[in-house]
Amino acid sequence: MGTTQLESVPEPKYWHLKTVLSEALDSEFAVGEILPNERDLAARFGVARATLRQALEQLELEGRLQRRRGVGTTVAPPRMGVAVGTDRGSWPGAPGDDWQPADSEPAVPPADVARALETGPDELVHTVRRTRVSHGQPVAAELLYVPSSSVPDLTAIDAPAGPARARAVLRELDRLALEGQDRAVELGSARADDARALDRLPGAPVLVVTTRFLAGGRTAALSVATYRADTCRLTFGDEGAVEIHHGPERQAS
C-alpha cells in the first residue's frame, strides 16, 4: 500500500487519502479482504486517525468498503443491480416477484401513510411484512399498508396470522384492477426491525422506496421498502442493468 506521506497536499487531506485508498483497494486488495486496523493504516499514510476515519466513511458511502459486525472493515463487492418498478402493471405478490411474505397484522399506520390512504386517524389497516433476497443476501425489507376497503372479502378466520395471512391479503388485493403506481426514493436510516431483517445495525444508511398503488381512483395500498444502501443499486426501466459504478474518482479533464 506504499508509504506516501500526505502532509504536503493542498486539498482536504481525507479527500486525497480517499483517492489513494481507493486506488490501493483496486490494485492490492481482493473483494472480501479485511483491511488492516485503523492505527496501522493511519501510521502508514502519515495521517491522524480522524482523517483516516473520514476517508473510510466516504468509501463506505460509495459502496467500496463494508463494515461488518464482528468482522471489521472489508472490501465490498460491486453493488448489485436490484430492479425496482419494471412492471408498472402488477400488484405486490404477482408471479415472478422475488419478495417473501413474512407476516401480517392489523396496525394503525403513521399519520402520513393514513393521509395517503385516506383512512381515519385511529383506523386499523392490514400490514404485510415482506423481505427480498437477491444473490442469497437480504437486500430489502418492506411494510405494505392495505386498508380494509381494498380487501373487503378478507376474513379473519381464513388465515389468522403469519406468512399465510400475508399471502391471503396479497391474493385479495390482486382482485382489484391496478390503475398505476408511482414511486419516491430517498435516503433514510434503518429502523431497528428493518436493520434486523437486513443484517445491519440500526441507523445504517438505507434507500427508502415509497410506492403508491392506485386503483378505483385512489391509493389502494402503500408500500415502504427499505433497501440496503451499501450493497444495492436500484434500477428503473426496461433494461434495468446500468453497469456503472461510482467508486473511482471521475476523470473529467
Place this chain on the structure above:
Amino acid sequence: MGTTQLESVPEPKYWHLKTVLSEALDSEFAVGEILPNERDLAARFGVARATLRQALEQLELEGRLQRRRGVGTTVAPPRMGVAVGTDRGSWPGAPGDDWQPADSEPAVPPADVARALETGPDELVHTVRRTRVSHGQPVAAELLYVPSSSVPDLTAIDAPAGPARARAVLRELDRLALEGQDRAVELGSARADDARALDRLPGAPVLVVTTRFLAGGRTAALSVATYRADTCRLTFGDEGAVEIHHGPERQAS
C-alpha cells in the same frame, strides 16, 4: 424539551434519544431554527456527547436536521419531491427541462462510462455540465457524456466553450431518435466539484442517478446526476408526488 433521563432504557440509547429528539423537533422547534449546542443537549437528556452525536447523525440521514456551514444544526424543512424520468421520450435539454447548462468540454470518461458508451480507452467525448435548481435551491449537478459519434455534425468553431457550447451539444443530440432510457439510483458521496455546485461539503451523502439514453441500438449518451440527499426525494411515475415523509418513527403495532 424536557429533562427525561435515558439511563434506564433497555434499547440502544441513541436510538431512543433519536425518537425523543424527533418528537421534540415536531412539537417545540420551527423549520430553520438552530438547535442548542451539543453540550447543552447532552446535559439536558443525560447522555454522553457521543450518544447525542449518533442520534443527530440519524436525524440528519432522515432529513430532519441539516448541518450548515457557519450556521450550525438547524431543523430541516420537509424534503422536496424532485421528478426524475417522468418523460421517457425526451433528451436532456428538451423544452420544460429545468436544468441549466453550465459548461462543455472534451474529456476522457471514466473506464466504466467508456465501456457503456463503447468508446476507446483514451477517446475524448463531449461532456456537458448542468445544474438543476428547484424552489430557488441547487438540488442536483449533472455530468452528461456524449460520444462524438452521437453528434457527428457538431463543429468546434460553432460555440467553442461555456453554456453556448453545452446548448450546441444538446441541440445536436436532439436530432437522434431516442429509443428509450434506463436509470439506476444509488448512494454516493459528493465529489469536490459537485459539492461546490450543490453548496455542500465534499463527501456529503448524495443520491447518484445514472441514466443511459438509447438510440440507434446503443447507448448514445450517459448522464451521471448527483442529487442532494438531505433535501431531495426523487419521484418516479406520472403522478410524481408521493407525499410521505419518513421522519417520525413508524407505529406498526
